[in-house]
Amino acid sequence: MGGAINLRVYLDSAATTKVDKQVVKVMMPYFSEKYGNASSIHDFGGEAEEALKSSRKIIADSINAKPEEIIFTSGGTEGNNFVLKGLAFRMKEKGKDHIITTKIEHPSIVQPCKWLEKQGFKVTYLNVDSEGFVNFEELKKAITPKTFLVSIIHGNNEIGTIQDIASIGKICREKGIYFHIDACQSYLKTEIDVEKQKLDFVTLNAHKIHGPKGIGALFARKGIELYPLLDGGGQESKMRGGTENIPGIVGFSESVKIWDKSYIKYMEKLRDYLIKEVLAIGKVKLNGPKEKRLCNNANFSFYGIDGEALLLILNNKGIAVSTGSACSAKSLKGSPVLEAIGLDDLNSHGSLRLSLSRETTKKEIDYTIKELKKAVDKLRSISMIQ
Numbered sequence: 533m534g535g536a537i538n539l540r541v542y543l544d545s546a547a548t549t550k551v552d553k554q555v556v557k558v559m560m561p562y563f564s565e566k567y568g569n570a571s572s573i574h575d576f577g578g579e580a581e582e583a584l585k586s587s588r589k590i591i592a593d594s595i596n597a598k599p600e601e602i603i604f605t606s607g608g609t610e611g612n613n614f615v616l617k618g619l620a621f622r623m624k625e626k627g628k629d630h631i632i633t634t635k636i637e638h639p640s641i642v643q644p645c646k647w648l649e650k651q652g653f654k655v656t657y658l659n660v661d662s663e664g665f666v667n668f669e670e671l672k673k674a675i676t677p678k679t680f681l682v683s684i685i686h687g688n689n690e691i692g693t694i695q696d697i698a699s700i701g702k703i704c705r706e707k708g709i710y711f712h713i714d715a716c717q718s719y720l721k722t723e724i725d726v727e728k729q730k731l732d733f734v735t736l737n738a739h740k741i742h743g744p745k746g747i748g749a750l751f752a753r754k755g756i757e758l759y760p761l762l763d764g765g766g767q768e769s770k771m772r773g774g775t776e777n778i779p780g781i782v783g784f785s786e787s788v789k790i791w792d793k794s795y796i797k798y799m800e801k802l803r804d805y806l807i808k809e810v811l812a813i814g815k816v817k818l819n820g821p822k823e824k825r826l827c828n829n830a831n832f833s834f835y836g837i838d839g840e841a842l843l844l845i846l847n848n849k850g851i852a853v854s855t856g857s858a859c860s861a862k863s864l865k866g867s868p869v870l871e872a873i874g875l876d877d878l879n880s881h882g883s884l885r886l887s888l889s890r891e892t893t894k895k896e897i898d899y900t901i902k903e904l905k906k907a908v909d910k911l912r913s914i915s916m917i918q
Contacts, residue, residue, distance in 0.1 A: 540850040541896040545740070545828055546689055546717060546887035547854060551783070552742040558786045559744065562779040570776050571765060580778045587785035594788050595734060596725045597751050603768045604781055607748040608716035609640040610761070611735035612683075614750055614772075615712045616644040618758035619681055619733075620653055628680035634658045634666060635872035636693070637685050638714055642868075654678070662874050663821040664693030671703060681710045683733075687718030690869040690885060691820030692829030694722055701730030710756065716740055716748075720791045721799075721827050726751060738780070742889070743787030747780030795890040799827040802888055802897055806830050809901045810886075813908055817879060819870060828888040833870075833879040837911045842884055845907040851900050854885045 542550070562583065568576025570584045585599070592599045605611045616631070623629070631648065633641055635657045645655045656674045658666055666684060682704050687694050697713055704711035712733035715724055719736050726734060733756075737748035752758060752771070764773020807830050810816055815835040834842060839855040846853055870880040886900070 539896060539899050541892075541900055542852045543886040543888060543892070543896075543900060544852045544854050545889040545892075546885065548739045548745065549742045549889050550891065551739075551744055552787060552790065554790055555743055555783045555786045559779045559783040562782050566778075570778060571767065580776075583778055583782050584776055587781045590785040590788055591736070591749050592751075594720070594724075595736075595751060596727050597734075598754060600769065601726075601751055601754050603750045603752055603771050604776055605748045605750055605772060606746055606777075607739070608638070608714065608735050608737040611737070611748050611750040612638070612640040612714055613644050614758065614761050615733045615735065615752075616641070616648060616681075616683065618761060619710065619756075620648050620651075621759050622757050623680040624653075626680075628678050630654045630656070630676055630679040632656045632658065632671065632674050632679060632682045634660055634684055636660050636664055636688055636691075636869045637683070638689055638716070641683055641685070641714060660693075660872055664688055664691050664869070664873050665821070665824075666695055666700065668699060668703060671700065672707075675707050675709065679707075679709050681712060683712040683714070685717075686713040686715045686724070687722065687826045687829075688820070688869065689717050690867060691831045691873065692717075692826035693820050694718060694824045694826060696824075697724075697731070698729045704732075705730040717826060717829075720788065721796060726753070732756060738784035738787055741787045741791060744780050744783040747777055747784045749784070796827045799888050799890060799892070802892060802894065803827060803830055805894070806886065806888075806897050806901070809897075810904065813905050816908075819873065819875065819883060829885070830887070831883060831885045833875060834882045834884065834908055835879065836915045837882045837908060839881055839883050841911055842882075842904075842907055845910070846900075846903060849903045849907075851903060854887070855883060 566579040568580040570580040588599045588602045592602045633645055649655055658670055660666055684695055686697055701711050710732040714735045716735060716737045720741050732753045734751035739745040760771050762773045767773055767776055807818060810832055817833040819831040819833055843853055843855050866877055866880040870883055
């Protein structure tokens with residue numbers, strides 16, 4: 533698989549992150565000692581219920597919500613499906629059948645929307661500008677008397693664009709329309725306040741913030757009725773049947789507890805250094821905004837180079853990156869997000885996403901820049917496009 537690897541560098545933290553050692557430590561007793569079912573009335577169940585209760589409060593407090601407004605899920609995909617499908621059929625009973633979203637959403641929004649269209653619902657997919665931002669006037673014009681939901685990704689998983697959700701929330705509240713954000717990438721990396729920003733639904737998950745995979749949460753504002761996706765034993769206020777994943781929930785809340793705002797500044801500084809050095813290679817375009825960008829995201833197009841070829845060379849040097857969102861990395865299709873911001877096929881297929889974590893070091897970034905420059909030079913030397 534190539535020459536000797538000097539370092540192993542993980543720059544795909546938008547796909548998932550390493551679970552923090554402290555998170556693993558607090559989870560362990562709930563596998564082997566405090567392993568009760570939170571629905572049981574004996575002491576074992578009581579231990580699990582107490583962990584569930586305290587974890588719910590920690591996550592609620594982190595977005596200025598009430599504990600009873602937090603529904604634990606299996607992750608971001610379930611949370612997004614829950615909002616779209618659970619709300620759609622409730623609102624259809626009230627004569628509402630129109631959803632507004634964007635052309636740069638995660639597949640867990642796009643695909644449920646496409647499914648709902650087959651069930652007779654109408655969906656408007658808003659355009660975005662060249663940096664991925666929604667136009668507020670276009671949003672206002674898209675609203676009809678039958679619109680019941682606006683669903684917009686907060687921090688884009690591919691190009692890092694952070695939407696002005698406070699302004700969008702204000703528009704939605706004035707029009708009497710529910711507002712949902714997919715905050716799986718942005719959670720803890722930028723401010724989320726469900727009251728200040730007038731949010732009705734927020735999708736969260738743990739594995740992007742050094743928590744475990746397979747656990748997430750949905751904020752659903754009190755008083756809004758959703759149809760449950762999973763019926764069963766009445767867990768999660770009868771909104772999500774199934775025995776709660778207590779070890780995962782405890783790990784999720786611990787990853788929130790140990791998060792520090794200093795991580796954001798640290799990642800921003802490394803990200804900016806990475807962007808500066810990569811752009812210096814030449815014939816490289818930064819995709820997404822310079823400002824209002826996720827602290828850990830950098831997405832580039834390398835003119836005249838196949839992104840997958842670049843990824844494979846870097847992988848042989850021990851460097852993990854992505855050619856787009858991890859969910860679609862094995863697809864031959866170009867990225868709909870890059871298409872939506874106006875990239876042609878040549879630049880879209882030459883794209884690479886590098887996403888940092890709070891554990892990324894400058895030494896790792898320097899090594900990546902060195903190997904990236906060598907890989908670009910090598911591929912351009914054999915490319916028909918100069």
